[in-house]
Amino acid sequence: MSSRIDPMAIIRTLLDQPSAGGTPILPPDLQRQYGGGLQFPHPPADRPYVIGNFVSTLDGIVSFAIPGKAGGGEISGHDSSDRFIMGLLRASADAVMVSSGTFRATAREHAWIPQSIYPEAAELYASFRKDVLGKPRQPYTVIVSGSGVVDLGRPMFRMPEVSVRILTTGQGAERLRSARAGDLPSTEVLALDGSGGAIAPAAMLDALRAKLGVRLLLHEGGPTLYGEFIAARLVDEFFLTVAPQLAGSKLESPRPNMVWQTAFSPHTAPWLRIISVKESGDHLYLRYGLRDPVRP
Numbered sequence: 015m016s017s018r019i020d021p022m023a024i025i026r027t028l029l030d031q032p033s034a035g036g037t038p039i040l041p042p043d044l045q046r047q048y049g050g051g052l053q054f055p056h057p058p059a060d061r062p063y064v065i066g067n068f069v070s071t072l073d074g075i076v077s078f079a080i081p082g083k084a085g086g087g088e089i090s091g092h093d094s095s096d097r098f099i100m101g102l103l104r105a106s107a108d109a110v111m112v113s114s115g116t117f118r119a120t121a122r123e124h125a126w127i128p129q130s131i132y133p134e135a136a137e138l139y140a141s142f143r144k145d146v147l148g149k150p151r152q153p154y155t156v157i158v159s160g161s162g163v164v165d166l167g168r169p170m171f172r173m174p175e176v177s178v179r180i181l182t183t184g185q186g187a188e189r190l191r192s193a194r195a196g197d198l199p200s201t202e203v204l205a206l207d208g209s210g211g212a213i214a215p216a217a218m219l220d221a222l223r224a225k226l227g228v229r230l231l232l233h234e235g236g237p238t239l240y241g242e243f244i245a246a247r248l249v250d251e252f253f254l255t256v257a258p259q260l261a262g263s264k265l266e267s268p269r270p271n272m273v274w275q276t277a278f279s280p281h282t283a284p285w286l287r288i289i290s291v292k293e294s295g296d297h298l299y300l301r302y303g304l305r306d307p308v309r310p
Contacts, residue, residue: 024046025047025049025293027291031288041138041146063229068240068272069256071089071256072257072260076089085119090257097132098132099253100234103253104139105139107232108227108229108231110156110232112155112156124170125173126170151177152175157181158239161186162189162190177200179202179225182204182208183207187203191203241274244273244276255300256298285305287304
């Protein structure tokens with residue numbers, strides 16, 4: 015795999031606020047393409063630090079909700095800078111979390127590792143992860159499925175470099191055992207308390223920290239699971255690519271936004287603080303942190 019940098023993917027920084035993460039740690043090639051450094055604060059004492067990453071249209075849609083066209087690539091226009099940032103965030107994280115819905119909507123050949131989304135920087139990601147972060151293996155892929163309905167026939171389950179952990183309920187674990195998930199060498203099923211079929215976000219983070227040693231978790235959705243984490247105040251930072259297109263939506267076939275099936279009142283709605291603004295072409299790449307206290 016090549017580490018050639020796509021000149022069209024060079025990102026320009028418009029605003030970069032000081033963060034609590036210390037000295038920028040990106041190697042020169044990655045720092046040049048990203049338009050600056052990238053660092054994260056130390057995690058809280060009792061859970062991983064959680065960052066989210068989404069792409070949306072100007073009118074806030076994150077999926078066309080069309081079979082075969084429901085992924086983020088259709089929203090971003092397969093933008094190279096968006097894919098580079100996604101790969102960089104994956105390279106930084108200890109684990110990448112997706113819901114079963116996002117897993118189903120993504121192309122079968124995809125794997126949630128850095129080089130799968132942006133192979134042009136595969137060697138740079140690997141060097142950064144190993145030599146700078148001291149993380150020699152790929153981030154865990156964490157699939158959340160209360161029902162345990164997961165397509166175990168996908169190629170990623172037979173890739174030795176991909177370690178998968180499926181967070182599910184007791185009933186879901188039984189279904190996965192029947193599907194012979196235990197025969198997959200790099201896959202482990204973690205059964206958590208799922209009262210009413212739903213697993214609490216805090217329980218997921220507890221398990222990832224205690225069982226896998228996860229300190230930095232990248233949450234890639236989908237929007238329903240992401241909304242549950244935001245409602246629980248368990249997302250610390252938000253990375254959002256804004257694509258220059260309009261998707262629209264209809265009452266009879268609504269298209270999801272970044273926070274779906276979760277609604278806040280004016281008194282409970284989270285407020286954010288801006289950390290950085292970047293651009294490439296007509297795309298914007300925003301980074302926000304959760305403001306504490308909730309209201310400004």
